[in-house]
Amino acid sequence: MTYYTVSFYLFAAIILLSAYFVVTTKNVIYAAFNLLLTFFGVAGFYALLGADFIAIVQLIVYVGGILILLLFGVMLTNKITDTEIKTGAFQVLPASIIVGMFSGVLIASMTNNRWIVSANTPVAADTLRTIGNILMNQYILIFEVLGVLLLIALIGAASIARK
Template structure:
């Protein structure tokens, strides 16, 4: 099961994901940052495929690449042309960010080395995982599902309210 070709492909996608995520954080141009976020999202989807989570991988591509990233790109491009705002962002707070990164990586490494039993289970799930997700979402988790939809609607209304452009003098 540990084919060397799969290992090389996994590390290739992991490297693409990490380098594009670092480019998202450290670039000063918002457009370049958004386009490297595209590679980050696709890399994460590829890693989901390697984890045999095909449904989550497709959801990652459809929701994040097809929805969020396109919305982000249109928002940046339209805002720039309407309000004549520069597309440069300042990278500030390097020291606190580095300390936070070190703390998170330290916590993850501690969890990784102190947790036993990382091997996958030998038992396979029976039936379609999509059917099980749909059943659980619409039966046991219908209230949290609806609460999240209301929260997202409120966030969308708030974002539209904050993003409206008031002309000076009116």
């Protein structure tokens, strides 16, 4: 067992266990903090795959942004820990169709890609520069449209909050 394999299984265990607790726990706060561990484990996976920039962005956006916002929402809501948060509705057919399609995409990308499976595999150097060049040349239109989309979301949120 190399260190690479050990850390892979460590992160895999963190992700699976914490994701299981997120779904099963009755306490919303525990769910949120387990989600922190899940995000952390996924960031570890990205780092193992040589995608250092994605790993860091994962931490900044999900741990530093979304999760903190989630915790804020939970903590500022009155008596959230004792309420039943499970939904009563079970939509078996639409759920199984969507899950089937999604797992199809995942399995396809899993089998068709060459994944980095050891520390000796060469990874791309200077990833940030490469990503920046691709975003600013090849995908400039999509990048700008996404920026406008985020701006619209921001203005929408501000206008809803003012009401």
